[in-house]
Amino acid sequence: MSDTEFGMQGTDIRNGVAVGIVADNEDPEGLGRVKLTFPWRESDDESHWARVATPMAGDEVGTYFLPNVDDEVLVAFDSGDLNHPYVLGSLWNGDQPPPEDNADGENTVKTIKSDSDHKITLDDDDSAGKVEITTSGGHTLTLDDSSGAETITIEDSSGQNTIEFDATKGSIAIESGTKLSVDAPNLEFTADGNISIEASGILTLNGTLVRIN
Known part of the structure; x- marks a missing residue:
């Protein structure tokens, strides 16, 4: 668009x-810019390329959250x-609401959520705080600081593998x-105390040489 078309x-x-x-x-130059339309102009009257402010920007480093087409922005x-x-x-607006609603007024939850529902949640609840990463397919990584819990859990979408x-x-x-499989050129198991191996079915040990001492 020329200067004449958008205002000299x-x-x-x-x-x-x-x-x-x-x-x-x-x-077209890969600089993370966007074109805009404004309510007081014709709908097809696009702006020049606009640079997008971000919390951090440098030489191929920084935070990268490019607005989507049809997103409402402050200019x-x-x-x-x-x-x-x-x-x-x-x-945000009535057609594009936020991913959280702060219904309890505590404002303890901070979220980054992508278009395909990948999500990072920071929960600052004093008694049940946690950081959780969830994929759109339902896989989760949870760092739980809940009082008495203090766990790190990796779980797939089925909930069967954790x-x-x-x-x-x-x-x-x-x-x-x-099934649980461990595969490596060499395996070594060491315990300061006891080691227990128990099977409800057949227990099989195979090797070129099996030594039991």
Whole structure:
């Protein structure tokens, strides 16, 4: 879009901030910019490419959360010039509500949630705090700081296969719904106390040489 189409430098000024809608986020230069439309302009009158403010940005480092097309964003303009917009952040609205609702007023839950429902949850509850990573398929990693619990749990979507680290008991538990396999060139098991091997069926030991001492 030319300057004439969107307002010439110095002739199209808007002070303060404005609400815009993301019209395009496929930046041809790969700089993480977006194009915008504004309520006071024609719906097909897109802005110039707008840079997106982010908590951290550097040479191929930083946080990367690019707004989606049709997302509502808050926009500021360099010296009020509409030809140089900057996206300050994204806005929720009646059609695009937040992923949490703070229904209890405690505001203990912080969340990052993607379009496909991958989710990171930070729960700051004093008695049941935890950090949880959940995939859209239902796999979870939970770091639980609940009073008396203090566990790290990895669980698949079926709920049948889990690994749990229990800081309170000083134990690690591995459970599988059907089979548990350990494969390595060499395996070594050492215990300061007893080792118990128990099977409800047949117990088989195979090897070129089996030594029992």
